[in-house]
Amino acid sequence: MDQELMLTEEELRKYKIKKTFANIGIYAFLVIFALFIIIPFYWMLATALRSEAELQQTQISFFPKDWVFANFRTAIQYASKQGVNFFKVFWNTILVGLFTTAGTLITTVLAAFAFARLNFKGKEVIFSIFLATMMIPGEIFVISNYATISSWGLKDTYIALILPFITSVFYIFFLRQTFRQIPNELYLAAKVDGTGDFKYLWKVMIPMAKSTITSITILSMMGSWNAYVWPNLVSGKNHLLVSNGLLSVYKDIDGTGTILSLQMAAATMVTIPLLIVFLLLRKQIMRGVSRSGIKG
Amino acid sequence: MLEYKNDIWKALLALAPTLLLMAVFTFYPIVHTVVTAFMEGYSYGVWWSNGNTIGWLDHYGETVMQSSYDSSGNLIGFTQTYVGIGFGNFTSIFKDPTFLAALKNTAIMVIVSVPITVIIGLLISVALNSIKKLQGVFQTIYFLPYVTNTIALGLVFSVLFSSRNGLINSFIEAMGGSRVAWITPFGGGNPSYFTCLFVLMVYTVWDGLAFKILVFLSGMQSIDKQYYQAAQIDSTPRWRVFTKITVPLLSPMIAYITITSFIGAFKAYSSVIAIFNGRYGPRSNPNMLITVVGYTYDKLGKMSNVNEIGRACASALVLFAIIMAITVVELWISKKKVHY
Missing domain, CATH: 1.10.3720.10 (MetI-like)
Structure with missing residues (x-):
């Protein structure tokens, strides 16, 4: 019987070879898809560095011939000739992102606190109605919100870009789950000590939900960086966000084509900041996204 | 005891910002979209006047019509017109x-x-x-x-x-x-x-x-x-x-x-x-x-x-x-x- 369980030297060698081949296959598969992911980033950078003359040719090399770093400066100058201040577009996006995030945090923390900690009639009903709105595609809101914002005369203002987005049912739900995990004993102890509800929220609940709050901050900032549809509707030249600037600015003089090197230089400048933030906060971002499960 | 406490006022305070924002940017749009979808030939706007000019602001707050008008006071009217209710938009x-x-x-x-x-x-x-x-x-x-x-x-x-x-x-x-x-x-x-x-x-x-x-x-x-x-x-x-x-x-x-x-x-x-x-x-x-x-x-x-x-x-x-x-x-x- 013992004999059957023992592997001979030959069998062990065969098993090892088989395993090595399987591993090579797995790594090859992963490398191919990694290249699929990375090549667009490379091509963006490579196109941003080529001269416009090189881009007019029909034969193109994998690496740029001359490295025209001046394209980045030219892209900014070209935008300003079109009446778009590149730095202002960045500044707008950051400003809108910060205010949207700050507003979202205030409203969602308070609402999640009410749903998680307070007792009041109709709590479950209101919460269910909130959750039900998550099923509705955002496009339905966009139509009427555009009319609302316009009729208030808020088109082409920061408020138009911020106000409709400073609350989120999803984040309320997300935070409520975290708040509910805080043990009840802490609350009872705080009550015995005469701590008020809002002080308890500020001193105990918020610090304990720090990682969820960090996730919400990151996701909300990323949302502003990616926003396209809404700013495209309500923004004029003074309040463009990065996505809108990219698409509209780099048309060539007769308006039929695009100046590719400059557009790609601008695309690179829009992409790099977020990539740097991601590489710095990799763990928090990935944890936040996998726990929350939505984009933006 | 704590289970029976009623925090309705605190809850209203905490939920007020969210409820207000959602009323304007979530609940109203749902109703408005559904209602508008069934209005045939819908148009909506505001009449305005600043004394000698009268204009018509459409749905988006854009002036679509304007004419000189001698008026003694400010006239601001609101109109919403539609031809009928039905499935016209859908068809x-x-x-x-x-x-x-x-x-x-x-x-x-x-x-x-x-x-x-x-x-x-x-x-x-x-x-x-x-x-x-x-x-x-x-x-x-x-x-x-x-x-x-x-x-x-x-x-x-x-x-x-x-x-x-x-x-x-x-x-x-x-x-x-x-x-x-x-x-x-x-x-x-x-x-x-x-x-x-x-x-x-x-x-x-x-x-x-x-x-x-x-x-x-x-x-x-x-x-x-x-x-x-x-x-x-x-x-x-x-x-x-x-x-x-x-x-x-x-x-x-x-x-x-x-x-x-x-x-x-x-x-x-x-x-x-x-x-x-x-x-x-x-x-x-x-x-x-x-x-x-x-x-x-x-x-x-x-x-x-x-x-x-x-x-x-x-x-x-x-x-x-x-x-x-x-x-x-x-x-x-x-x-x-x-x-x-």
């Missing part, structure tokens, strides 16, 4: 060939992109889960598309597939093939529906993989190792481990990802706009790949015709109905198939 969009094309395009994009992205995402996650070295590096690379701007990278894909000197055509030529008019004309030939759809799908898959891999991988890492050890003792082949252990135990995540991908794919818009530089298709056929969301926004932007806003609302409601139907069907299927 007119279903007669509109652009809307039908949008429905068809969106359906094709969903049917093509969702299964491909989910299956590739699953395979990559299984491969990632089975390696130890470089797992973190690969995971980081696969996540990159998630943290990039949809418009920026869509523009990059249009450059990659450029007929004149894109990387893809250069590669095809180097391999001995001939260039393809992917999304821009080449050698007198215009891009076809198939090539345009192909480019869009490659971008959609590229953009969508990150999230799926993240969810699948974290799901797999929470599967009890004992199942795999038992399979190892029985020397179960890899594909059997995959179909009999990994997939069933991962089925809640697969169901979740499939539902969210379906919903996301039905709302396709920015990716199309980015690849075609602000249009829905190549210059030869600018509406070639218009989507339902694209159609809705187009109707929203046209202020000349008072009927358009009603049609935008009708089209948004059709989208909602489709998404609801798909979600219900998927939940029903997953109730039967998902192992919890």
